[in-house]
Amino acid sequence: MSVLEEILDGVRADLAARQERIPLGNLKELASKQPPARDVTPLLRSPGVSILAEVKRSSPSKGSLADISDPAALAVDYESGGAVAISVLTEGQRFNGSLDDLRAVRAAVDVPILRKDFIITSYQLWEARAHGADVALLIVAALEQNALVSLIERAESIGLTTLVEAHTADEVHRAVDAGARIIGINARDLNTLEVDTSTFHRLASLVPDGVVRIAESGVRGPHDVIELGQDGADAVLVGESLVTGKEPRSAVADLVAAGAHPALNNRSQ
Numbered sequence: 001m002s003v004l005e006e007i008l009d010g011v012r013a014d015l016a017a018r019q020e021r022i023p024l025g026n027l028k029e030l031a032s033k034q035p036p037a038r039d040v041t042p043l044l045r046s047p048g049v050s051i052l053a054e055v056k057r058s059s060p061s062k063g064s065l066a067d068i069s070d071p072a073a074l075a076v077d078y079e080s081g082g083a084v085a086i087s088v089l090t091e092g093q094r095f096n097g098s099l100d101d102l103r104a105v106r107a108a109v110d111v112p113i114l115r116k117d118f119i120i121t122s123y124q125l126w127e128a129r130a131h132g133a134d135v136a137l138l139i140v141a142a143l144e145q146n147a148l149v150s151l152i153e154r155a156e157s158i159g160l161t162t163l164v165e166a167h168t169a170d171e172v173h174r175a176v177d178a179g180a181r182i183i184g185i186n187a188r189d190l191n192t193l194e195v196d197t198s199t200f201h202r203l204a205s206l207v208p209d210g211v212v213r214i215a216e217s218g219v220r221g222p223h224d225v226i227e228l229g230q231d232g233a234d235a236v237l238v239g240e241s242l243v244t245g246k247e248p249r250s251a252v253a254d255l256v257a258a259g260a261h262p263a264l265n266n267r268s269q
């Protein structure tokens, strides 16, 4: 069984337990009490390379990365460092995240928040909105094409923006065919967990103009941000190097400064 399939087994088990406990109607009710979702798209389209910073405790490849006892405080640091949005991993078994983390971060920051999880049903989209997320991740490799299309439509009807993640040329084509407006190219293969930093360079040109391109995973510092920007990234999503590195606020600020580098100014937006 691939790592992705193993992760999805755990996700399904946790999801079934939550669905037993919390009826969909309760989530809809909670969602209706949230302020409207924030629109991340214009922020991602702004000049230069924007930084999405991730609250990430653990990963399946490395195990525990950081003991994040206060995810809200970390998110505030990210926001004050200039992150355009915050990604919160909510998967429990392999990433040690939770919807409580999402709720805590929502209460602490004003920027848009991405629910980073393995979303396979619309119930999870309602959970995302009920806990204050503005954006939901949809992973092409985890979904049949019909499911991908219907989850994009459902997310939009709930007011969520979707970030559709691809790792291969075929997955980029599927994302485009499904109508994705924001495509994340993940350098990590979720079947093997290996990171190939040439992935964005190879696949970015398959994303049509007008669709936002986000480079995900394996970004270690400012130099990578500039390189990915030169390859056409509108934004980068960074987790591990921020939670394991130096002080997060200034680490984000350094990435933000790189994203505003003059070498990236003549890129078409």
Ligand SMILES: O=P(O)(O)OC[C@@H](O)[C@@H](O)c1c[nH]c2ccccc12
Pocket: 054, 056, 116, 117, 118, 139, 165, 186, 216, 217, 218, 219, 237, 238, 239, 240, 241
């Ligand atoms: O920690 P990194 O290498 O900076 O990567 C962040 C993010 O891209 C990664 O956490 C991620 C990308 N796609 C995912 C899908 C599910 C879980 C996690 C992810």
